[in-house]
Amino acid sequence: MDFSINQRALAMVEEEILPHQEQLQVRAHTLANGATVIDMGVEEKAGWRAGKLFTESCLGGLGRLDFTTMWIGEHLVPAATITVDRPAVAELSCHDAIYVMNYHGVRTTFSGPFRAIGGMDAYARATPYRDPCTARAVAHLQTTELPGEEMTTQLAGEIGIDPSGLYLLAARTGTLAGAVQVCARNVEQTFPTLLDRGFNTDCVVQASGSAPIFGAVADEYVAYGRVNDCLIYGQETNLWVDCTDEEIERILPDLTFDKNQDIYGVSFEELFARSGHNWAHVPRDWDAPCKINFHNLRTGHAFSSGRLGYDTLERSFLGI
Amino acid sequence: MTSLECARAAFAVLCENSPANHCRLEGSVLDAGKEVPGGWSSARTLTEGLYGGKAIVNVSQQRLGEEQVPTVEILCDDPVLASESFTSREGLVGLQEADGAWALAYGENAGGARGNVVLAVPASLCAVVVEAAAAVPRAVSYLLEQGVPQEEILWGWSCCPVVLPSLDGEAVRAAHRAAIAAHGVCSIWVRSTRADLETLARNWGDFRLRLHCLEDGKTYGASSGTGAV
Numbered sequence: 131m132d133f134s135i136n137q138r139a140l141a142m143v144e145e146e147i148l149p150h151q152e153q154l155q156v157r158a159h160t161l162a163n164g165a166t167v168i169d170m171g172v173e174e175k176a177g178w179r180a181g182k183l184f185t186e187s188c189l190g191g192l193g194r195l196d197f198t199t200m201w202i203g204e205h206l207v208p209a210a211t212i213t214v215d216r217p218a219v220a221e222l223s224c225h226d227a228i229y230v231m232n233y234h235g236v237r238t239t240f241s242g243p244f245r246a247i248g249g250m251d252a253y254a255r256a257t258p259y260r261d262p263c264t265a266r267a268v269a270h271l272q273t274t275e276l277p278g279e280e281m282t283t284q285l286a287g288e289i290g291i292d293p294s295g296l297y298l299l300a301a302r303t304g305t306l307a308g309a310v311q312v313c314a315r316n317v318e319q320t321f322p323t324l325l326d327r328g329f330n331t332d333c334v335v336q337a338s339g340s341a342p343i344f345g346a347v348a349d350e351y352v353a354y355g356r357v358n359d360c361l362i363y364g365q366e367t368n369l370w371v372d373c374t375d376e377e378i379e380r381i382l383p384d385l386t387f388d389k390n391q392d393i394y395g396v397s398f399e400e401l402f403a404r405s406g407h408n409w410a411h412v413p414r415d416w417d418a419p420c421k422i423n424f425h426n427l428r429t430g431h432a433f434s435s436g437r438l439g440y441d442t443l444e445r446s447f448l449g450i
Numbered sequence: 451m452t453s454l455e456c457a458r459a460a461f462a463v464l465c466e467n468s469p470a471n472h473c474r475l476e477g478s479v480l481d482a483g484k485e486v487p488g489g490w491s492s493a494r495t496l497t498e499g500l501y502g503g504k505a506i507v508n509v510s511q512q513r514l515g516e517e518q519v520p521t522v523e524i525l526c527d528d529p530v531l532a533s534e535s536f537t538s539r540e541g542l543v544g545l546q547e548a549d550g551a552w553a554l555a556y557g558e559n560a561g562g563a564r565g566n567v568v569l570a571v572p573a574s575l576c577a578v579v580v581e582a583a584a585a586v587p588r589a590v591s592y593l594l595e596q597g598v599p600q601e602e603i604l605w606g607w608s609c610c611p612v613v614l615p616s617l618d619g620e621a622v623r624a625a626h627r628a629a630i631a632a633h634g635v636c637s638i639w640v641r642s643t644r645a646d647l648e649t650l651a652r653n654w655g656d657f658r659l660r661l662h663c664l665e666d667g668k669t670y671g672a673s674s675g676t677g678a679v
Contacts, residue, residue: 153451153503155527177527177605178506197508197525199609205660205672206512206635208525208607304664306605306639346605346639347667356667449668 134263135190135224135243142187143168143268143297154180164294165282171307172276172300181310184299185212188270188311190243192220195314200342200364203444208343210314217337217369219246219259221321227272228253228322231288233281237410242270242299244289256325257332266295272312274302274350304353309345312357316341316365320419327381330373335427339367341420344447351407355399359446362387362398363439365420370427378424378433386436387418395442453502453531457545457554460499461566464492479560479567483574493579496568497522499554500535500580502545504528507583512611514633519611522582526606529590529638536587542567556580572619575612578626582610585636589659593638596650602642604664610634610657630657637662647671 147168148158155175158168170180178197185195193214200209214220227241229251244267249255267289271277277285277298286293301308316339324331342364345356371378388394393401393416405411421436451459464482465475471492474481482488482496490509497507501524508523526532536543542563544555552565560567570576586606593603613629614622634657640647641664651661651671661670 150451153453153456175527175604177504178525178607179504179527182506197506197523199510199512199523206609208523208637344662344669346662346664348641348664349667352667447669448672449663449666 132262134261135192135219135246136261136263136267138191139187139243139268140266140297142183142191143299147183147187154183156180159276161279161282161293163279163283164292165279165286165296165298167277167282168297168299169276170299170301171305172273172302176301176305176307178306178310180301181307181314184270184301184307184311185210185314187268187299188225188242189214189220190224190246192216192224195310198340200340202342202364202440202447205444205447207447209340210310210316210343211338211340212314212317213338214317217317217334218257218321218331221318221337222325222331223254223257223259225315225318226253226322227315227318231285233284238271238281239409240269240271240285242268244269244296247289247291250289253322253325265291266297267291268297268299270311271298271300272303272308273300276300302350303345303357304347304350306346309343309353309357313341313343313345313360316361316419317367319361319365319417320367320369320422323385323418324381326414327384329377329381333371333373333377334369335372336370337367339365341365342443342447347449351402352399355397355402356446358398358402359442362416362418362420363442363446366423366438367419367421368423368425370425372427375426375429375431375433378426382433382435385419385422387416387420388436389418390415395439397442397446451503453504453528454545454547454553456503457499458566460495460503461554461568463495464568467491478565479569481570482568483570483576484558488570488574488576490575490579493576496554496556496576497580497583500544500556500583501526501532502528502535504531505586509579512609512633514611514629519613519629521609521611522579523609524583524586524607526586529586529603529606530594530600532587532606533590533594536584537591573614573617573622575614578612578614578622581626582612582630582634583608585610585630585634585657586638588656589636589638589654592654593640593650598640598642598644598650602640604639604641606636606638608634608636627656631655634658635660639664641665
């Protein structure tokens, strides 16, 4: 595959973000080590369009975020609808927030197309795609503090590039751009789950997904809970696959969040608190997609797993 | 690009696409729904320009009763600018240059306006689209009048139906406003510690107004019951 998802993401950064910082209400900082850190909603206000560009660059230019709508009870709310080309590459090599860097003893998780350079983690290595562009990289970080020289130097070192080739986009969770980019991780959330269950993700020919968008709250932990409610109780993904029906039926019973019958309906804010506000302590089964619909192109059969949790979503939306 | 540049660029796009977009250009005045029908593309581009490029404008549809009705969704990054732009000055709304010339103006009559002017009558697609797109700025103007500081108003979202039942201006106004009142919804995100956000939201009667407060994480004005308080 002779295309570069980092170059595609860089084109978005250079053409759609950097020249339009004032309009997008974002700000780029060139650090002393040459790295470019773009504040997409850490200290800057940012907004809808910044969230869209954060997402689409994080997909390596292989996907699109459209703003749609969704009913939650009597409430019409905005929703993030994702469509991706080459779903396994776009999600597993790129969009998934999987790459963990130990920074001053803290596990710091990055997403973005840089993960495809050499295959930076196990999920990126699960696809055969490797980015041929190895000089410049685009990374994404959900954070409350703008990354500085030390972090960008370390990350660039781990990627194997000079810091001047690194473009790091950052947004906090509790702002609109942050909420948008997390709620847009609907198809994203599905792929590691498939892979963990031994499903051949190269069988996924097309993918789309949607989730409601809310959760812009000043308290980062509350925001974290709300946006994850949007995913575990509000996300629905469609996968068009080319495989046997048996391969789908094998993984179907254990796939979606509703398998957690003991905690289904509990807000993620509460679940995250039970985990000590530490992702490392969140049971893997709690980070599961809400609903997945399989459309088997080989057989014409359809399969579905999971259900939307409207009551929990409504409470989360209202903040009660 | 600045918002004024975006507004000018929107006018340039409208002109470049005329007459294919069913608009008509005479000097620096573009007829987008007065003597000619105009259409969706020009109405959408005009709306984007009126927001100074700081909003995403989606035309979609929702099921209202038994019918699928077109809707305009606005995702606005600068609601205060939108409020300024959609406030009528001498019969026109839009964005003005420092010298008073219009980077982009919209109204029914140009009068003696200088600059880039787009015209449409109330019984036109252009007018009902702009009206459906104006929920965010209308709500923000209301909040500003109620004393909410502009720095506390962060982002906006709205979804309102587009209704064009006839070419009778008064009938269109009445039907469209009734449809927006019944089905329109607008969300404004505020960073506020005011205790009366629920009252503020409920006292607005032109469409459903929801206030999402970043400080306490609650949504006000959302439900027909007791709300978030």
